[in-house]
Amino acid sequence: xxxxxxxxxxxxxxxxxxxxxxxxxxxxxxxxxxxxxxxxxxxxxxxxxxxxxxxxxxxxxxxxxxxxxxxxxxxxxxxxxxxxxxxxxxxxxxxxxxxxxxxxxxxxxxxxxxxxxxxxxxxxxxxxxxxxxxxxxxxxxxxxxxxxxxxxxxxxxxxxxxxxxxxxxxxxxxxxxxxxxxxxxxxxxxxxxxxxxxxxxxxxxxxxxxxxxxxxxxxxxxxxxxxxxxxxxxxxxxxxxxxxxxxxxxxxxxxxxxxxxxxxxxxxxxxxxxxxxxxxxxxxxxxxxxxxxxxxxxxxxxxxxxxxxxxxxxxxxxxxxxxxxxxxxxxxxxxxxxxxxxxxxxxxxxxxxxxxxxxxxxxxxxxxxxxxxxxxxxxxxxxxxxxxxxxxxxx
Amino acid sequence: xxxxxxxxxxxxxxxxxxxxxxxxxxxxxxxxxxxxxxxxxxxxxxxxxxxxxxxxxxxxxxxxxxxxxxxxxxxxxxxxxxxxxxxxxxxxxxxxxxxxxxxxxxxxxxxxxxxxxxxxxxxxxxxxxxxxxxxxxxxxxxxxxxxxxxxxxxxxxxxxxxxxxxxxxxxxxxxxxxxxxxxxxxxx
Amino acid sequence: xxxxxxxxxxxxxxxxxxxxxxxxxxxxxxxxxxxxxxxxxxxxxxxxxxxxxxxxxxxxxxxxxxxxxxxxxxxxxxxxxxxxxxxxxxxxxxxxxxxxxxxxxxxxx
Numbered sequence: 001x002x003x004x005x006x007x008x009x010x011x012x013x014x015x016x017x018x019x020x021x022x023x024x025x026x027x028x029x030x031x032x033x034x035x036x037x038x039x040x041x042x043x044x045x046x047x048x049x050x051x052x053x054x055x056x057x058x059x060x061x062x063x064x065x066x067x068x069x070x071x072x073x074x075x076x077x078x079x080x081x082x083x084x085x086x087x088x089x090x091x092x093x094x095x096x097x098x099x100x101x102x103x104x105x106x107x108x109x110x111x112x113x114x115x116x117x118x119x120x121x122x123x124x125x126x127x128x129x130x131x132x133x134x135x136x137x138x139x140x141x142x143x144x145x146x147x148x149x150x151x152x153x154x155x156x157x158x159x160x161x162x163x164x165x166x167x168x169x170x171x172x173x174x175x176x177x178x179x180x181x182x183x184x185x186x187x188x189x190x191x192x193x194x195x196x197x198x199x200x201x202x203x204x205x206x207x208x209x210x211x212x213x214x215x216x217x218x219x220x221x222x223x224x225x226x227x228x229x230x231x232x233x234x235x236x237x238x239x240x241x242x243x244x245x246x247x248x249x250x251x252x253x254x255x256x257x258x259x260x261x262x263x264x265x266x267x268x269x270x271x272x273x274x275x276x277x278x279x280x281x282x283x284x285x286x287x288x289x290x291x292x293x294x295x296x297x298x299x300x301x302x303x304x305x306x307x308x309x310x311x312x313x314x315x316x317x318x319x320x321x322x323x324x325x326x327x328x329x330x331x332x333x334x335x336x337x338x339x340x341x342x343x344x345x346x347x348x349x350x351x352x353x354x355x356x357x358x359x360x361x362x363x364x365x366x367x368x369x370x371x372x373x374x375x376x377x378x379x380x381x382x383x384x385x386x387x388x389x390x391x392x393x394x395x
Numbered sequence: 396x397x398x399x400x401x402x403x404x405x406x407x408x409x410x411x412x413x414x415x416x417x418x419x420x421x422x423x424x425x426x427x428x429x430x431x432x433x434x435x436x437x438x439x440x441x442x443x444x445x446x447x448x449x450x451x452x453x454x455x456x457x458x459x460x461x462x463x464x465x466x467x468x469x470x471x472x473x474x475x476x477x478x479x480x481x482x483x484x485x486x487x488x489x490x491x492x493x494x495x496x497x498x499x500x501x502x503x504x505x506x507x508x509x510x511x512x513x514x515x516x517x518x519x520x521x522x523x524x525x526x527x528x529x530x531x532x533x534x535x536x537x538x539x540x541x542x543x544x545x546x547x548x549x550x551x552x553x554x555x556x557x558x559x560x561x562x563x564x565x566x567x568x569x570x571x572x573x574x575x576x577x578x579x580x581x582x583x
Numbered sequence: 584x585x586x587x588x589x590x591x592x593x594x595x596x597x598x599x600x601x602x603x604x605x606x607x608x609x610x611x612x613x614x615x616x617x618x619x620x621x622x623x624x625x626x627x628x629x630x631x632x633x634x635x636x637x638x639x640x641x642x643x644x645x646x647x648x649x650x651x652x653x654x655x656x657x658x659x660x661x662x663x664x665x666x667x668x669x670x671x672x673x674x675x676x677x678x679x680x681x682x683x684x685x686x687x688x689x690x691x692x
Contacts, residue, residue: 007424007427008424009417009420009421009424009430011433035436100609100610101609101610101611102608102609103609120436121436141459142459163608163609171459173433173436174433174459174460174461175459177433177434177436178431178432178433178459179416179417179420179421179424179430179431179432179433179449180429180430180431180432181424181428181429181430201608202607202608202609202611209613209614209615210611210612210613210614211611211612211613211614211616211617212609212610212611213610214610214611214612214616216610219600220606220610223601223602223603223606224606224608224609224610226603227603227606227608230603231608274459275459276457277457277458277459278457278458278459278460280457281456281457281458284396284397284457285396288396363460363461363463365460365463
């Protein structure tokens with residue numbers, strides 16, 4: 001059943017905080033960092049006003065925020081936290097602990113450029129570089145998706161077949177601090193969607209004592225890591241199910257990929273996050289000129305939906321990957337590398353052209369995207385199969 | 396193609412440009428419109444020139460950028476004229492509305508060669524008379540709605556009242572409401 | 584000395600080399616599984632506790648990083664006893680003993 005939406009005006013951060021309030025997690029350890037700050041501020045207001053039952057733990061760093069999240073989650077608590085940029089980098093060590101211990105912590109990331117030089121604006125490198133930490137990793141384009149993914153993240157991570165932590169990113173300022181219309185669900189819908197307590201398969205429980213985080217050497221370490229990979233593979237299916245279920249209660253269609261005018265397209269933009277919005281806007285402009293172009297938005301980066309992307313792009317001539325992330329000395333952009341790996345030697349796979357753009361909040365104007373489109377057409381005509389370049393900078 | 400109205404608000408830090416861009420967005424949401432409203436974030440200092448944006452459309456749209464080519468420019472602080480290129484990127488035939496006490500001819504002289512409809516209102520005077528302080532942000536939006544009916548004035552007044560009530564200054568909400576109505580009536 | 588019971592699950596785990604399907608997730612292990620690791624042969628030094636000077640103050644009990652000291656009752660008095668199956672010979676107990684009741688000695692079988 002589709003619940004009637006309660007329309008609210010919220011920024012991306014506010015939408016995350018509001019969804020977290022409705023989920024009412026048991027523990028939220030958090031440390032504020034721009035542009036995630038509003039999430040923590042709003043949520044601490046909800047704690048102060050008695051609107052949630054959450055134990056809010058103000059910690060002294062992000063390393064501590066994730067450590068406290070691990071501790072709380074190991075007791076069976078439902079745990080939420082949020083960070084950005086340098087904060088996520090500081091959490092890095094404990095990200096692996098959270099996933100290795102199989103604790104379904106939910107982490108909202110306000111994607112922001114990494115220092116140096118210091119910059120507070122949008123860039124997704126912070127999240128993309130956590131790709132090997134065994135976290136499920138989602139991206140949202142709008143405040144609406146920020147709200148919806150907050151709720152879905154708990155259900156995906158806590159699924160007994162998964163039991164992995166989930167992070168989802170929204171870009172700094174252009175989503176986190178921008179007011180948008182958000183169709184929210186009534187509390188009742190969330191109570192029905194998400195069980196009041198999380199699934200607990202292994203917890204610190206005095207009546208059935210266990211050791212967490214023990215030394216595991218050559219004889220068992222690899223099996224435990226392999227279990228994480230198997231959980232990741234199941235997470236792909238679970239995410240699909242959860243998104244389908246959420247679509248049914250919200251009336252908003254959620255899939256791990258979002259296709260825009262892709263069916264008859266010869267060329268496509270492949271992107272994620274807020275850039276996807278701009279790519280779709282440019283598709284509209286190019287379509288108006290008669291160009292056969294579409295866009296593919298990747299909503300889920302880990303597990304990487306390689307086969308789905310292949311199916312979606314099969315038969316296209318060439319694609320432009322608009323990647324708002326920095327990588328240096330790499331054969332492709334971060335997402336392009338995965339995409340190339342997924343499409344390699346597959347019949348009908350398009351050629352892949354990666355464009356590093358928008359670093360530190362730099363805007364990629366519509367005209368520049370149109371130029372990229374022309375460039376990719378030219379690469380195709382020239383028979384180039386794989387290029388990687390930077391766009392939108394002064395040389 | 397989706398029809399979008401892009402509004403840029405030029406003001407100075409502390410004058411409420413950011414709040415006004417948000418409240419304009421909230422008023423549009425009440426009317427079931429779609430918005431993207433946010434300020435240009437940087438080093439925030441009171442008194443420094445700032446910009447804030449509100450993008451409004453009756454249909455869902457995808458754009459996620461700052462506004463570079465506004466349809467409407469709203470200048471909250473008259474001292475910006477001649478110092479900041481407030482008409483920068485304005486679409487031809489667009490609208491400029493200024494908080495300005497002087498003559499229209501003098502105002503127009505700031506925009507030589509700019510293809511725009513130019514309007515003025517003495518928002519500072521109205522703000523001081525009605526609110527008791529030189530905070531003309533919402534006053535300017537009241538005037539703006541007369542020349543560019545992006546949302547209904549009553550809805551903007553409603554969200555403004557809600558905003559001031561929420562921050563515990565309900566009387567300021569009433570004062571702003573009166574000032575907005577006055578600016579709406581007086582704009583030239 | 585108390586009986587140290589190793590959980591059955593753990594014994595199987597060590598002997599059978601479980602794979603991903605059977606292994607509990609997250610690398611968690613049952614409580615008391617460390618009883619299965621007899622670390623007593625890690626060092627030749629062992630604490631010899633002189634029960635005539637030991638007052639049963641329990642300092643060594645708390646300082647022992649391996650919980651290899653137990654407090655037992657001998658002739659109605661509390662005394663410290665070291666469990667050589669697990670003692671790694673670190674000598675912390677001897678360092679901390681206020682009554683010089685513990686001596687580290689090389690054990691030759």
